[in-house]
Amino acid sequence: MYSLMSPAVLLGSLFFSFLAAANSSIPQVTLQGCGSFAGTNISKTLLGDNLPQPVNAWLGIDYAEQPVGDRRFRPLQSQPQSLKGVQNATKYRSVCLQDRIYPNPDEQDEACLNFNVFRTPGVPLSKKLPTLVWIHGGGFASFSGRDFDGASFVASSADPVVVVTFNYRLNAFGFLPSKLFEREGLLNLGLQDQRFFLQFLQKHLSSFGGDPRQITLGGLSAGAHSTAFHYFHNYGSDKNKPLFARGILQSGSATARSFPGPDYPRYKKDFAGLMKYINCSTDVDDKEQMGCLRSASAEKIREYSAKAYEDAKDQLNWPWQPSIGGPLIEKAGSKSEEEGTFHHLPIITTHTSDEGKYYTPGDLETNDDFIQFWHRISPGLNITDLALINELYPDPVAYPDSPWAGSSNSTQYNRISAAWSDMAYICMSRHTAVTTSRAGVPTWSLHFNTPDFPLVAQSWKGIPHASDAAYIWNDPHVAYPETARIYYRYINSFVLTGDPNKMRLDGTVEWPQYKAGENGNGYAKQLVVNPGNFTVVEEDRGRGRQCEFWNDPERAGRLYK
Template sequence: MLRYSVILLVAAFATAATATATKPPPVTVTVTVACESTPTPTVDLGYGRYAATVNDTGYPYYKFSNIRYAAPPVGDLRFRQPVAPSGSDSTVHGGKTGYSCMQGDPAWYLQVAAGLVLPAFIEGKNVSSVVGKAAASQDSSSPATPSLSDIPKQDATTSEDCLFLDVLVPQTIYESPRRTDTKGKGGAPVLVWIYGGGYTSGDKSGHAETLLASAKDNGEDGFIYVAFNYRLGMFGWLAGSTLEKDGSANVGLYDQKLALEWIQSNIHLFGGDAERVTVMGESAGASSIMHHITAYGGKKGNAPFRRAILQSPGWLPSKAAAADENIFQQTLTIASTVTNKKITTLSGLRSLTSSELYLVNAAVVGLSPYGSFTYGPTVDGDYVPKLPGDLLLNGNFDKSVEVMAAHNANEGILFATPFAKSNKDMATYLKSAVPSLDDTALEVILDSVYPEVFDGSFDYTDQFERAATIVGEAFFSCNTRYLEAAFGEKSYSYLFDAVNRGFHGEDLTYTFYNGPSAVADGGTVNATVAKALQSYITHFVATGNPNGGSAPFFPQYGSNSSVQVVAPDDFGTQITDPEDNKRCSWWQSATVYDD
């Protein structure tokens, strides 16, 4: 359950190089017949041939696994924007599993939050009291500091060479005559999954089969499913003025961008329509989509997708060059400690072995301040010219996208510190988690926006709930309000509150529901709610409208700020968006971060 919580619940919290990269040779498709009775498709991309595996039980589909969409980002390509594959290769690839990017998890989450906070909160106990007793010998504002010996061994399936994607194609779609249309016109819709995990963990693997079948069950023709890896932690999100002299910030976003462009160029080979692509993501995946919608401030054409489903978009906003540079220098210092080498430059960091870099990344991420992951998107003045909330507020985004956004009832619980006992502790917690937070704004946050008032009038009754409210709104649920207010009549919104208390990431077991199963920390998945949520998703992928199945009517967000409740007790009801409030407006409009 612990690992499940980290990946799925934190399942927490993408150009010059690609524009100038050599284009691969023209693509062709061939089908070879294996000894079995079922034909095995093979797609020739010029730089490699990829064979599918066949699933002929239940809902028949072909799975093309681990298709390379970028050159290996190793050696001199480390910390740079990805480069498209080139050359010619007749080797047939496919069928293997694995290929995840380098991972890392914060020690605060593994050691404290998953072990004490969540169970205590579910049981209705005073979280601060419970954790306080267990951590009596610790500092009042943080969990115990981990050591290098705490770093787990690198998983054999992880690698720096990880920029691969999977394509799942229902057999009826692949075998359709429409697939022969080289432009993909009239092909099947496509759903692209971008995973979450705090920008430090996660991978493209998942259980999309039931979601594929759900589309067919709802009377639709089905869709193609694509999932891809992108670089994580230090490998994908290292920034700072020193790095940007010989590298790029936000390379994880550029990885995603290249994968989405690959889909635009190649999805017709599988029977898909490049003009009917929907991206879907949770947490870090959803906030990545926010960054793509607002890319270049909307000044360089449309995003490489038509629709977007954003579940709990969350990240710790960063626009401060000084904070980014501090993290870069911290990374160099830790690299020196871990490797017993003097690492003082980016080239020195690039010169390390992959195994050494794994340890460096794991150490930096592991030492992340409570509630943070250290690495993530930052304002780079190019792909991310300003914070997405600012860009959405001022109309600087791709307005052609159709949006369905969602947040959960209790987004902040997993990331709220249980150690804060006072305003001073709270200030220390917020400042350490978000170093770019302006000191003056911090004072306003704690004295006016979220004051120390525990009578319930501000939606919290103690310091822990106060911390959860601040984090939940500022770094998660307010993001959905920014999107919905910007898109208005072109958006849909739902509030997920099922099983326990609507914790961050709980909706994933509903999104990818594949039969009766338990969920983290007790309870079982409500099949009726899960199937209805899948109906909303698959209809939105097909038409841009979540309605059309047997699930309760889902109204547009519109001028009434209407939100659909997705919960067993109140399913089918609509409420006024709880994030349509002064606090979210303050976060979006206020200048709260140092430049």
């Protein structure tokens, strides 16, 4: 499958050996009912560069009784049992089971639900600091909380701050959409892990000197989709009970890509394939099927999860995804947007210029190839839809003045990538900003337009999905470090104050709120992050007709948005 791995994240994942031993100067924390934990100092970035200042850290602390044995494929029920004595929280612990291509595969384990806390040093724990809680991406199938450089974010902060990262169940362990799981109430276990952890933080964040009333919840890609699912879940048991104060959606939304219900053909195939692979019969009652799933080899489940994911090329709906109808997505994101059932909290949405260029094939040459691609990956598109897509994205072969002419590898690549980008990310991010701003919510939109060719191996991929992954924590190894400093300080200011402007770098442009319909012409203003010191404010003149097509309420339903 086309890799979901951001090059910056891939590089960062290779370095986890820099941690120091427990240090007596690090405050010891006690979590009521869980135990006491001694932390460490971190002085290096994930890539081994010196931080501007050391950072206090507590690493690898469990936040729940682990979902192993009979607890596999069940919602989390309780925090871990209290441990006697002082525990060393001085190194990262296991990541969740996933494809073995993930660095350090020997560190994978089914017992993986742990978290990490990073904090500005020298500030008493009695002072409660604004906190960023980051949900990692990876297509709901891979990566971990390790991949966000929390220490770097803290060390560069304009004011004292806390960053928290964590793991949640992935692939089939956390997202096994099926009629069996629907009947058993077990859909979206990974999302439920996230909510459980946010509830856990409401009880325990203050022990680390964080302020549970000032949590910014954010994420990249699947982490942004996750953040959006929590943000757009102001109904049911979560109504008027937000577990955070503001949100950051870095290339993601509640309507991104596509999240069908458990009866979707792709999901039925994946479930049947998994059951066969682990020798579990589907011709028995639900209790016996669940018993077999819970007693099956974790390694076998991991193997099939990775194989099915790798085999799902050119698919709009990948295996092991959140499912509409399950917890936190009882109704589709587009429906929640339409009905206004979201937490009215300040929000930042972002997208890159060429989101789809990681995911689309680079060898299609004809208009028929283009049409067949969309027919194959999205059966919900009817003949009328396909004709409209053909019109909205003119064929560069037939129309040399098409905006998508001049692709360096195949005639259809830029065209397919633009349409995929709009469908999956750009138009969805824009619609989130329109929805929240029209509801009077402080909203800011960002367009990342900085190529990072040293990290993106092929320049023809432009500025694809996750190009800005490392910019958000001010990584010095990006192609444009000055751009990273600028971008980071806007985000840092938002985490600290709820406004990206109050603590932005001196001399940088003010980032205006996104206000749909302003200036009398419908164009709101967004921040455009260009290479070097050339970040500017521009009107959001994105592909308006194309976005109207993808965001049409009736069509959104057919596309499971």
